[in-house]
Amino acid sequence: MSSDRIAPQALPMTTFYAEHVHSHIHTDHQQTLQKYRNRIQAELAKFGISENQLHDKTILDVGSGWQAIVFQELGCRQVYHLDINRKHVEFLNHYITENQIDNIKSEQVDISQSLGSAKHIDLAFIAGVYHHLQNREDFIKNLLPNMTANSDILFRVYRSGTWSRWLVSALRIATIDRLTPAQLLVAYRLLHPYGLDNQFVGDMIDDLLTPQWLAFHPREFIADAEQLKLQCQCSAEPFAIDFSSQDENFRVKWHITDYVDLDCLHQPLATGQAHVAEIFDTSPEIIDLRRQLIDLLKSLHDHADRDAALVIVSLYFLVRKHTNIDVFNGQILHATPNRNLAAWRIEHLRKSVIHFRDWLSQ
Numbered sequence: 001m002s003s004d005r006i007a008p009q010a011l012p013m014t015t016f017y018a019e020h021v022h023s024h025i026h027t028d029h030q031q032t033l034q035k036y037r038n039r040i041q042a043e044l045a046k047f048g049i050s051e052n053q054l055h056d057k058t059i060l061d062v063g064s065g066w067q068a069i070v071f072q073e074l075g076c077r078q079v080y081h082l083d084i085n086r087k088h089v090e091f092l093n094h095y096i097t098e099n100q101i102d103n104i105k106s107e108q109v110d111i112s113q114s115l116g117s118a119k120h121i122d123l124a125f126i127a128g129v130y131h132h133l134q135n136r137e138d139f140i141k142n143l144l145p146n147m148t149a150n151s152d153i154l155f156r157v158y159r160s161g162t163w164s165r166w167l168v169s170a171l172r173i174a175t176i177d178r179l180t181p182a183q184l185l186v187a188y189r190l191l192h193p194y195g196l197d198n199q200f201v202g203d204m205i206d207d208l209l210t211p212q213w214l215a216f217h218p219r220e221f222i223a224d225a226e227q228l229k230l231q232c233q234c235s236a237e238p239f240a241i242d243f244s245s246q247d248e249n250f251r252v253k254w255h256i257t258d259y260v261d262l263d264c265l266h267q268p269l270a271t272g273q274a275h276v277a278e279i280f281d282t283s284p285e286i287i288d289l290r291r292q293l294i295d296l297l298k299s300l301h302d303h304a305d306r307d308a309a310l311v312i313v314s315l316y317f318l319v320r321k322h323t324n325i326d327v328f329n330g331q332i333l334h335a336t337p338n339r340n341l342a343a344w345r346i347e348h349l350r351k352s353v354i355h356f357r358d359w360l361s362q
């Protein structure tokens with residue numbers, strides 16, 4: 001029991017992704033580069049943007065730096081890369097020097113405060129970033145005046161009401177401000193001493209410990225585009241809750257035809273306010289399951305960090321795919337698709353909650 005321990009602060013965003021997430025996921029540089037090439041090709045294709053259209057365009061990229069490398073490979077005229085994390089900027093600047101690239105500019109900034117030297121942007125690629133910003137309205141205020149006429153902003157954001165986002169939004173109650181990446185790793189190693197799924201581990205630390213985490217409904221981006229008088233393209237389905245195999249992210253394109261009147265920002269943005277849609281509990285069954293889960297997670301505060309980490313990591317195996325190894329036969333296990341996925345997930349979360357509640361009360 002350790003209810004009187006001092007809770008650690010949430011990890012700062014300035015030293016989170018490079019140090020605790022990407023250090024696990026980006027271990028093989030060639031593989032990482034190929035992953036980002038595939039990702040950008042797929043994301044552009046979703047909006048019918050061909051790679052040829054990027055020639056002579058100015059791009060804004062925010063994140064690890066790998067996307068900037070791919071945009072440069074694709075023949076963009078100028079790539080501005082920004083990130084709050086110094087290590088991402090150092091990595092990219094090192095790459096630029098080594099490869100004698102002169103049309104990527106990488107700067108360490110908080111994009112809610114400044115866009116550095118980025119300007120005359122034709123395409124802003126905001127993938128996996130918006131839901132991590134503390135101040136989204138200030139970012140939009142910085143971004144819009146720096147977009148050219150006939151430019152696009154592509155967002156890829158966490159989708160509220162999908163299984164993984166719904167479950168993570170609850171699990172974070174017991175992790176943020178409490179557990180450390182090292183404690184999660186120890187628990188993972190106890191449960192999986194034989195294999196290490198680096199992607200899973202990086203995603204787990206990201207989901208459970210990133211200092212800022214939000215999930216959105218597409219309608220919020222559609223409402224903001226209307227308020228800003230921008231054209232909006234979003235083919236995401238409008239469901240409130242769907243625990244089947246729905247994509248945990250959705251995409252939105254805002255198109256800027258001409259000058260954006262920033263007076264429109266005098267009204268708060270739907271995606272900018274403190275409260276954004278995380279959960280839309282629709283059925284009594286799901287409301288009840290969430291209540292039981294939250295009770296369990298709150299009760300973890302009365303238990304040792306190691307027990308809490310073990311319960312959380314065990315539950316996290318319900319969040320996303322893990323490459324499992326059958327150590328007896330020395331094989332990687334492959335699951336066949338489950339046609340009743342949503343029901344299966346709900347049932348197994350319920351069973352797990354009961355199991356851990358009983359274990360903790362022993």
Ligand SMILES: C[S@@+](CC[C@H](N)C(=O)[O-])C[C@H]1O[C@@H](n2cnc3c(N)ncnc32)[C@H](O)[C@@H]1O
Pocket residue numbers: 013017018062063064065066067082083084085088109110111112127128129132133134
């Ligand atoms: C999920 S990660 C990267 C996603 C990106 N698509 C990639 O792989 O390059 C989110 C990134 O946003 C950065 N970030 C978070 N808040 C920021 C802020 N206020 N200003 C600039 N960068 C920020 C983090 O440092 C991190 O690199």
